[in-house]
Amino acid sequence: MAQSFEVLRKINVLNSYNRTYPIPRYITEVLRTSNANLIWLSKLNKKLLSNPIQTIIGFGIEDPALSNFVENNGETHLIDLDNFNINYNLDSMLGFLIADSHIENISSITTENLVANALSIYSHANVGLMLCGAIGRLAVVIIDKEIEDPAKVVYAEKLLEEFSQQTYEILY
Amino acid sequence: MTLTRLDDREQRSGRSFFRKKVFLKEIDNVKSIVIEFHSNYETIYKNYLRAFELIPPTYIGKMYTHDNTALTIEAEYLGQPLPPRSRCNGAVV
Numbered sequence: 001m002a003q004s005f006e007v008l009r010k011i012n013v014l015n016s017y018n019r020t021y022p023i024p025r026y027i028t029e030v031l032r033t034s035n036a037n038l039i040w041l042s043k044l045n046k047k048l049l050s051n052p053i054q055t056i057i058g059f060g061i062e063d064p065a066l067s068n069f070v071e072n073n074g075e076t077h078l079i080d081l082d083n084f085n086i087n088y089n090l091d092s093m094l095g096f097l098i099a100d101s102h103i104e105n106i107s108s109i110t111t112e113n114l115v116a117n118a119l120s121i122y123s124h125a126n127v128g129l130m131l132c133g134a135i136g137r138l139a140v141v142i143i144d145k146e147i148e149d150p151a152k153v154v155y156a157e158k159l160l161e162e163f164s165q166q167t168y169e170i171l172y
Numbered sequence: 173m174t175l176t177r178l179d180d181r182e183q184r185s186g187r188s189f190f191r192k193k194v195f196l197k198e199i200d201n202v203k204s205i206v207i208e209f210h211s212n213y214e215t216i217y218k219n220y221l222r223a224f225e226l227i228p229p230t231y232i233g234k235m236y237t238h239d240n241t242a243l244t245i246e247a248e249y250l251g252q253p254l255p256p257r258s259r260c261n262g263a264v265v
Contacts, residue, residue: 011227014226014227014228015226059226059227081219081220081223082219082220083216083219084220084222084223085219086222086226
């Protein structure tokens with residue numbers, strides 16, 4: 001995971017600049033499509049729109065899951081560029097990446113261990129934005145629930161509101 | 173030449189399942205990733221083109237992409253400096 005993040009970091013800093021944090025599309029999409037009562041996520045989304053956060057944006061991918069990387073001869077390469085864009089925040093991508101590893105294994109996940117994991121990889125991570133990325137990964141499971149493992153869907157639905165509330169409190 | 177379908181990876185990436193097939197190509201011990209697009213996904217295709225233009229191949233590995241249908245991408249990375257758009261032949265954008 002640390003190697004995958006290093007690839008993301010190198011790509012991100014190739015052309016980074018300061019601008020408003022773009023809300024991950026998956027957050028908007030899950031709010032639009034899900035029947036679940038996502039009160040805190042909705043609140044977080046509205047706050048991000050009304051009180052935008054200024055941060056560093058650069059090259060990246062929207063869905064930095066571990067499966068989008070391969071390792072060959074000790075080197076890690078990004079191989080899935082379907083969702084490449086120039087407007088991604090590194091902290092947010094880190095959150096997505098770490099959440100992905102937890103979700104794939106359906107391993108125990110809390111905001112505390114997610115943050116601890118993130119900071120062990122990147123000590124400068126903005127915790128709030130990192131959690132926004134993790135929320136994005138949880139949202140993907142719900143958006144894709146027709147093709148996802150049902151256990152993962154239950155797991156993601158349970159966590160999404162909890163993460164959204166804590167992220168809201170950290171950011172605002 | 174060995175061309176191995178990375179089935180496991182494809183199955184795990186649910187959102188990409190219908191868009192493409194991913195292979196591992198090996199020629200003279202040089203490994204590349206082959207991505208075969210099998211539908212008209214212009215946005216994704218353009219994202220690849222943009223990434224190829226902007227990111228040095230060191231970070232995204234050796235990659236060869238092509239499509240048997242409408243989109244044809246002929247961009248091969250061999251660890252050389254970033255290939256210009258002109259290396260993408262026959263592209264229908």
